[in-house]
Amino acid sequence: MSASTENVRQRLAGACLIAGPVVMAAAMALKGAGGGDSSALLAEIAADPGRFQLSTLLQLLAALITLPGLAGLVRLFPERGRVLGHLGVGLLGINLLGNLGDAAGGAVLSVLASGGVTEQETAIADAVGDEPVFVAVQLMVLAGMLGFVLLPAGQLLARTVHWAVPALILAALVSFFLPVNEGVGGVLLALGLGAAGVALLRGRPAAAPRPAYG
Known part of the structure; x- marks a missing residue:
């Protein structure tokens, strides 16, 4: 494969890492409080079906857009942090596939x-x-x-992105367990993955990582 083709694929992955999480953040922000039993969930959906359907559609689109970006994210782990980085990317891919299934389940609930x-x-x-x-x-x-x-741990070891990138991803994870709207975590995740996407768009050579500190 030619270098130009590789560069195009890398930049496409970067664009996906920027756009996909932004769409996911919007989907999360549109979601209600959630939780409770099936009756409460159905009542919440019935109260504003358009909002729930839009959230489900955005969730589906976000997962489809972000998956190609994850494939390019492994380029930021040339040597140090490679194992943790690849495991983290793989697990995030599993999470996104689960989101596709969750969106399908949301369509059933909407009906x-x-x-x-x-x-x-x-x-x-x-x-x-x-x-x-x-x-x-x-x-x-x-x-x-x-x-x-695992992904932030690999990023800290690889030092191919600023330390704020893994910090934002970890902060997003913590927010998911706090009594706040999921959109907060979505925004934090969009900032973290988006910054990694910018690094790919710039075509930063994987073999020449820059220090994450200083």
């Missing part, structure tokens, strides 16, 4: 809520959530969150 929140719809929602495929989806999302730890 159920459109008919009104009754005991029958609630029972169906519970049954859908217990299906092995959707249980696997949730496990993928949860297991993939380990990537939010």
